[in-house]
Amino acid sequence: MSLTEQELVRRQHLDALREAGIDPYPAAEWETTHHAADALAAYSDEANDPEAEGTEPIQVRIAGRMQTKRVMGKAAFFHVADESGTIQVYARRDDLEDGWYNAVFKKLLDPGDWLGIEGTLFRTRMGEVSVHASRIVLLSKSLKPLPVEKTVTDEETGETRTFNEVTDPDFRYRQRYADLALHPEVRDVFKKRARMLRTIRDFLDSRDYVEVETPALQPLYGGAAARPFTTHHNALDMPLFLRIADELYLKRLLVGGFEGVYEIAKDFRNEGLSRFHNPEFTMLELYVAFRDYDWMMRLVESMLERIATDLHGTTDVTWGEHTLSFAAPFRRLPIFEAIADKTGHHLRGKTRDEVAEIARQLGLEVDGSMGLGKLIDEIFGEFVEPHLIQPTFITDYPVELSPLAKRHRTEEGLVERFELIAGGKELCNAFSELNDPLDQRQRFEDQVTLAKEGDDEATNTVDEDYLRALEYGMPPAAGLGVGIDRLAMVMTNQPSIRDVLLFPLLRPETGEQPDNGESPLAPYM
């Protein structure tokens, strides 16, 4: 791939630096005393006013990426960005090592270079707290120019305007490193995501639930309805599946005597991509012995309340034009009531064919392969779910949809299950876990029948080992699954799952295509 003029210029700078005896990629540690934000805070600390008579100037050593460079002959200003923010640096020829300013700083350093700066804090005539540099060290040379965005604050209105903002999603997702370097607010999203995960772990650990790890490579897949990725183990010469859920392994651990276990892990589902779906995604699963789905609703309320408060200081979370309230308790609504509210149709007790007719009346496409459960799910997904903006527990699903959930204690044909919907999307799925081994075997066999009838998401194998575990006796338990990515979307107000994944799945870039029949795929050049 040919280099642009700007890339060539930077390579020339690199060569010139080496000729001048400056290592553009030095190994030695550059110990810092401050981040940019700390330095600014230190200066504005009124208890130690640095502008008061007789006060010693504050010495700082900082490190960061050079932003725009404004050279005015024998002095220059530039900003340096580190993880905390930016701070301006004032570099004067006569304050730096002899000849260095003209020969190195002006000619060979470029925006994007990583620099170490030593100096004292002062306030410029324009009022900006800055570092008056006594020493500037190149820490790492940048050979490829980052796009230049400039943000201006209008002094009268206080409004900020950004020029040349990089908005191309292709660029931002593919070159996430550049997106992050350019956009501190994108880094903030991922810091919030990390904090959310830490809150979840704190919350669960404080209840003495044990974080465990179960296989991602599985000889049989199960625990959800989804098509798996398949792979192959060479030494054992056997096919393996990437997990679509952790559920069946975690419940084996309840049999083994753990009373609370959870796992935060990637699941893999071989399905389409969308604003809400990535083929690999992060799932929290939690199983607690001797509890039921009612109890689990209260736990979820309490956990989400805490996540919202930790991230935002309040249970109110902005979601597009809405404000979601995660203050407990959340609304609870049986699925049949929810459907009746939105469509006027009471489906409880109706036969498969009656529901199919209603679905047709509502304008849904119905075909003969759709069972009662599937039809109800379709109606719910089309007419109810998108309208559930505030956090809402939808409860008591038809048994056909839930082969791993316990039958409802009083309602025939239903299971003790809930989903939490917020922002019009499913965030959690939970139930009182089915622990009757004989009922479980029957439901697995029903799934196998569905698979044979052509449902390519039904599991086509009975997991005999799981049934063996259940036969030893699994305590009654409540189980929960939380889509961490979707929760992160809601908690950080991001419209696409790609905005809460550092590296969402994209097609590989096609490289330069020499007309020689070689592979067109050259992802990273």
Place this chain on the structure above:
RNA sequence: GCCCCUAUAGCUCAGUUGGUUAGAGCAGCGGACUCUUAAUCCGCGUGUCCCAGGUUCGAGUCCUGGUGGGGGCACCA
């Protein structure tokens, strides 16, 4: 898999009913400048107009096919 939108300089974008040499700002290059902040001033345009065909005297512009990206549908307990 289907439908719609979209692709022009490193970045953000303009480009007329098809018209001859494809432009602007920022970035970059050369020069001036010791408190600037989209620094300013003087000079310089750096391009596979996503790709491949086609229509035409002539295509960035129109047509067909393809590729990347976005949105929607389908799929997704």
